[in-house]
Amino acid sequence: MVRMEASQLDGFLSNPYLCAFATVGKGGNPHITTIWYLFQDGHFFHIIYKDSVKYRNLQRGSNIAVCIHDSTEEGTLSAYGKPTTFVTPEDNRYDELHWVLSRRYFKSDEETSKYMKDIEDLDLVGVLWKPDKFVGFSTTDPNA
Numbered sequence: 001m002v003r004m005e006a007s008q009l010d011g012f013l014s015n016p017y018l019c020a021f022a023t024v025g026k027g028g029n030p031h032i033t034t035i036w037y038l039f040q041d042g043h044f045f046h047i048i049y050k051d052s053v054k055y056r057n058l059q060r061g062s063n064i065a066v067c068i069h070d071s072t073e074e075g076t077l078s079a080y081g082k083p084t085t086f087v088t089p090e091d092n093r094y095d096e097l098h099w100v101l102s103r104r105y106f107k108s109d110e111e112t113s114k115y116m117k118d119i120e121d122l123d124l125v126g127v128l129w130k131p132d133k134f135v136g137f138s139t140t141d142p143n144a
Helices: 006-013 053-059 094-103 109-118
Strands: 019-024 030-035 038-040 043-049 064-069 075-081 083-087 124-129 133-138
Touching: 006 075, 006 133, 019 053, 030 043, 030 053, 038 094, 043 053, 043 094, 094 109, 094 124
Parallel strands: none
Antiparallel strands: 019 030, 019 064, 038 043, 043 124, 064 075, 075 133, 083 124
């Protein structure tokens, strides 16, 4: 594996891989779960439950770490940072960001619409953040 170059980040992150999302709890212990991600304009966007450990940790000021791995062994990427903002359903950006995030993981608009309808009554919040650091490795050498 070779270190992933900055020019490879957007291409790698444009794929709908799963993301291991880590925060630090009140007692200093890590909390890691697998969630979806959207990466656009240099920011990550995730949807989480407002009653989740992740949300409580982030409200206390926890850093975020994510690890995204391509199961075909083409690469892995980690990113670190702090949440920039919470995007609530009342925010005019929420619906569009949530749609774009969710659409990445379904085969059609119809499947995405059904999913969005199924979860519309859940108490969710978006997490928007800009990573301070990326560390990525790829099996593809961009200089080869």
